């Protein structure tokens with residue numbers, strides 16, 4: 001694995017057998033993510049659902065000799081219900097990716113209903129699962145899932161996560177490139193949300209507080225718009241898939257480690273957060289300690305520079321609108 005925010009200790013009572021369901025498992029992210037989950041030894045049942053090719057991907061991955069069964073499902077024969085039944089962790093990378101010139105918000109019209117419907121099924125068939133939302137725009141799809149779960153009476157804010165780990169991975173990598181260090185040792189908290197200016201890397205909390213202003217500004221911009229680099233490079237064929245699979249597998253692994261009772265498991269994630277609720281920001285990404293019930297503790301941002309504080313304030317304004325958009329969508333399209 002790449003980086004961890006803290007040392008891990010183990011609880012002797014930990015359970016280590018989990019069912020993980022991937023919804024959208026045959027997609028650009030879904031396939032490598034499913035592969036990486038097959039390599040996680042805590043996963044004993046891997047359930048792969050997609051509108052197409054779910055069974056094919058599952059059969060392929062099932063030949064890997066790790067200690068899990070792999071089952072594939074499509075929409076026929078109540079496949080979604082079966083895929084979700086009793087899941088401990090549900091990963092959702094279903095939905096369309098960006099093309100050059102689009103923002104993540106441009107995906108809202110297509111992905112909102114996909115995520116809403118998958119959340120309804122998760123509420124019915126795996127109401128206790130930790131739900132990890134990858135589908136964009138994350139700043140809005142996470143509130144969509146929350147509203148659906150609330151309407152179904154099964155909302156547990158400790159078990160809903162927007163996956164922002166790719167921003168953390170990029171921060172480690174891009175910072176190491178300018179600082180000429182080993183990225184494995186660069187740990188950068190990234191707070192806010194997951195789109196453009198809502199992505200706020202806290203470089204002041206690394207060993208590289210005094211980067212020249214021009215270098216710092218370029219680094220922050222590259223982290224905030226790193227997704228665009230991949231969208232441009234793929235020239236219309238999609239967005240980040242392989243690095244996202246690694247990010248998703250790292251975050252799902254951390255959630256499983258928390259569920260298993262391991263201590264001091266800390267990752268950044270976009271969660272139902274008390275940090276700025278009084279200002280109307282219902283969800284916010286910050287460092288979160290993961291535990292047996294999901295979120296164990298949401299950490300404050302710590303000391304910020306003036307520049308970081310300004311970025312957080314700007315992020316909050318956009319987040320309020322993105323979150324409201326998701327909430328309104330479910331109200332108007334239950």
Ligand SMILES: NC(=O)C1=CN([C@@H]2O[C@H](COP(=O)(O)OP(=O)(O)OC[C@H]3O[C@@H](n4cnc5c(N)ncnc54)[C@H](O)[C@@H]3O)[C@@H](O)[C@H]2O)C=CC1
Pocket residue numbers: 023024025026027028029030049050051052093094095096097098107111114118133134135136137138163164165166167194238239240241244
């Ligand atoms: N959170 C993050 O950091 C990132 C999020 N993403 C987002 O992840 C999503 C997926 O991206 P890709 O895998 O590249 O797209 P893709 O188009 O390659 O795969 C999406 C898959 O979802 C499936 N799908 C669509 N509707 C479905 C439904 N109702 N039920 C089940 N499966 C369904 C499709 O059949 C397809 O296999 C996009 O919205 C993208 O923007 C991408 C990169 C990073």
Ligand SMILES: O=C([O-])CC(=O)C(=O)O
Pocket residue numbers: 097098104136166226227228230231239240
């Ligand atoms: O840029 C995109 O559309 C996909 C994404 O969320 C990322 O790569 O961070």
